[in-house]
Amino acid sequence: MSKFQLSESAQQVMDSLFSKQQQAIDNVLGFPMARDLDFTGVALYASRFMNNIGDPFVAGSCQLDIKDLERSVLDFFAKSFNAPANNYWGYVTSGSTEGNLYGLYMARGNYPEGVVYYSEAAHYSIPKNIHLLGMTGCNVGSQASGELDYDAFRLAVATNAGKPAIVVANIGTTMTEAMDHVATIRTILQDLAVEDVYIHSDAALAGCYAGFVQGASYDFADGVDSISVSGHKFLGVTMPCGAVIIKDCRRKVVQENVPYIDSPDSTISGSRSGHTVLGMWYALEQVGTGRMRERYVECLELAKYTETQLRTIGWEAWRNPHAITTVLKAPPKELCYRWQLATEGQSHIICMPGVLKGTIDEFIADLRQSIPPKSNSISKSVKKLLPDVA
Numbered sequence: 035m036s037k038f039q040l041s042e043s044a045q046q047v048m049d050s051l052f053s054k055q056q057q058a059i060d061n062v063l064g065f066p067m068a069r070d071l072d073f074t075g076v077a078l079y080a081s082r083f084m085n086n087i088g089d090p091f092v093a094g095s096c097q098l099d100i101k102d103l104e105r106s107v108l109d110f111f112a113k114s115f116n117a118p119a120n121n122y123w124g125y126v127t128s129g130s131t132e133g134n135l136y137g138l139y140m141a142r143g144n145y146p147e148g149v150v151y152y153s154e155a156a157h158y159s160i161p162k163n164i165h166l167l168g169m170t171g172c173n174v175g176s177q178a179s180g181e182l183d184y185d186a187f188r189l190a191v192a193t194n195a196g197k198p199a200i201v202v203a204n205i206g207t208t209m210t211e212a213m214d215h216v217a218t219i220r221t222i223l224q225d226l227a228v229e230d231v232y233i234h235s236d237a238a239l240a241g242c243y244a245g246f247v248q249g250a251s252y253d254f255a256d257g258v259d260s261i262s263v264s265g266h267k268f269l270g271v272t273m274p275c276g277a278v279i280i281k282d283c284r285r286k287v288v289q290e291n292v293p294y295i296d297s298p299d300s301t302i303s304g305s306r307s308g309h310t311v312l313g314m315w316y317a318l319e320q321v322g323t324g325r326m327r328e329r330y331v332e333c334l335e336l337a338k339y340t341e342t343q344l345r346t347i348g349w350e351a352w353r354n355p356h357a358i359t360t361v362l363k364a365p366p367k368e369l370c371y372r373w374q375l376a377t378e379g380q381s382h383i384i385c386m387p388g389v390l391k392g393t394i395d396e397f398i399a400d401l402r403q404s405i406p407p408k409s410n411s412i413s414k415s416v417k418k419l420l421p422d423v424a
């Protein structure tokens with residue numbers, strides 16, 4: 035028991051926060067947060083210090099870490115990404131923005147003169163990270179599906195002849211969940227005789243299930259050098275987090291050893307959350323590979339259902355075949371706020387684990403109400419045009 039106590043008003047804030055957060059999560063259809071897992075088991079640890087400072091594979095002098103659990107999380111992702119056995123490295127990040135920053139940082143370490151190619155459908159963290167690192171970026175067009183426009187890519191690389199190519203492959207774009215095809219990217223680079231290549235997969239959302247998608251080409255077996263994935267999206271960890279995995283031979287360690295912590299400074303952050311490591315480990319222990327596939331298949335079914343229901347009420351909708359994201363014509367702004375729909379020209383519904391069919395049905399009913407009945411709207415406009423007739 036601490037001698038410090040909350041005031042009554044602060045306690046009220048705490049109480050109302052709880053129900054407000056519950057209400058907010060119930061109607062999220064546009065942002066990718068899985069909510070089928072239970073994290074009450076990790077709640078106990080909120081009052082424990084856990085800091086995985088330094089390298090996850092090197093014990094340091096500070097013993098508040100849970101690096102053994104971190105290595106177990108990394109091993110799970112390394113295996114599912116077909117990383118070279120015992121020849122990979124990685125760490126639990128604060129999210130995919132940091133994972134992408136790390137991947138690009140290592141790419142720059144290998145090829146300081148490299149040009150970073152990324153599609154216009156890339157996440158906003160990519161141009162930001164390129165800017166932070168002072169690298170040269172080259173924004174390439176994308177197809178209507180959201181996948182990289184390979185002809186535009188070929189042209190862009192040819193224009194920068196002689197320069198190393200650093201490519202960010204989008205494994206599940208933010209708006210349409212399109213996946214770039216790494217094997218195709220590699221073939222184009224080979225055709226153009228580019229030898230110095232670094233490919234980073236931004237697999238924030240789809241990294242957890244891309245391995246179940248037939249024909250996907252995104253991992254170490256397909257020739258990527260690093261991959262980042264988020265922990266608070268498909269895994270549903272309640273705090274933002276993620277993991278980045280890299281081929282050992284591609285690492286450029288910043289500083290071999292820091293005497294102060296007695297561990298190499300190999301991560302971007304110094305202190306790193308142990309709570310998110312515990313969250314990821316806890317989620318993976320519940321899910322494993324088998325349940326991960328099951329969850330993906332369930333999401334896919336719901337996304338197909340959503341697409342069908344939208345079409346049934348006459349609302350434009352489409353979906354990339356592997357995607358748990360259904361893209362739709364943007365609903366009225368009021369609905370976008372009520373259902374927390376991310377809208378960028380078009381809108382989307384992401385059928386994450388834990389999204390209920392009943393919630394989709396409620397949304398569809400809501401959307402249907404916003405469509406003016408055809409006969410009605412015609413008569414109204416006729417009235418407007420011909421006020422005397424009315």
Ligand SMILES: *Cc1c(COP(=O)(O)O)cnc(C)c1O
Pocket residue numbers: 128129130131132157159205206207208236237238239264274275276
């Ligand atoms: C969400 C997302 C990111 C950023 O991830 P954070 O964990 O929010 O930093 C990066 N890339 C893609 C494709 C994403 O969907």
